[in-house]
């Protein structure tokens with residue numbers, strides 16, 4: 623990170639709602655904290671751009687995060703869906719995806735040199751970009767017959783047993799489960815899979831243990 627740079631920006635965006643929802647936010651907060659400790663805050667803009675309407679889906683956490691955003695002076699940009707990165711010229715392109723009724727309140731933010739162009743496309747220059755790319759299962763899984771229509775391992779939400787191949791179980795990031803992909807979720811999935819697999823091998827039946835969708839993650843605020 624260049625010390626004393628006149629203008630450093632950080633765009634943290636989520637392309638995919640299944641991503642770990644807090645990792646990108648933690649990095650934005652830590653970046654800010656670093657700038658503060660280096661004494662270059664006044665020469666720095668930190669921008670958090672997201673295609674979503676809010677910073678976090680769960681209200682109590684959202685309220686706390688908005689206080690952090692306010693305390694740090696981070697530019698929060700909802701409805702900014704990343705569509706293109708011009709790495710050579712260091713420009714990020716976003717499409718403004720707000721519902722129609724919100725579009726009339728869109729104003730250019732001169733503080734961060736953003737520029738609105740035709741088709742609700744927004745150009746923002748940056749010095750440093752941090753983003754979470756679209757996530758996918760490994761190629762050999764994605765291109766196998768084991769996946770569901772979204773490309774993740776096709777398992778039952780509760781038993782974690784494959785929906786078509788009963789001798790296969792899936793857990794972790796590769797599993798097509800309607801929950802956030804985290805290590806904490808894996809911790810709760812492992813005992814379920816171990817129980818079912820052991821019983822399947824020993825008694826040709828699965829047990830009654832059930833994964834309830836639990837997931838959690840620490841969120842670092844600096």
Ligand SMILES: Cc1cc2nc3c(=O)[nH]c(=O)nc-3n(C[C@H](O)[C@H](O)[C@H](O)COP(=O)(O)OP(=O)(O)OC[C@H]3O[C@@H](n4cnc5c(N)ncnc54)[C@H](O)[C@@H]3O)c2cc1C
Nearest residue numbers: 642645760762793794795796803804805806807838839840
């Ligand atoms: C920046 C970031 C921060 C995070 N913070 C947290 C956190 O604070 N708390 C939390 O609970 N979770 C966190 N997570 C999520 C957590 O890291 C993942 O959910 C977890 O690691 C998933 O474990 P996994 O074993 O399913 O997959 P992985 O950890 O991805 O393991 C899959 C392994 O398979 C290997 N592999 C891939 N293809 C092949 C192949 N063809 N042959 C052999 N091996 C192969 C890969 O190299 C990899 O080692 C974070 C994730 C990120 C990216």
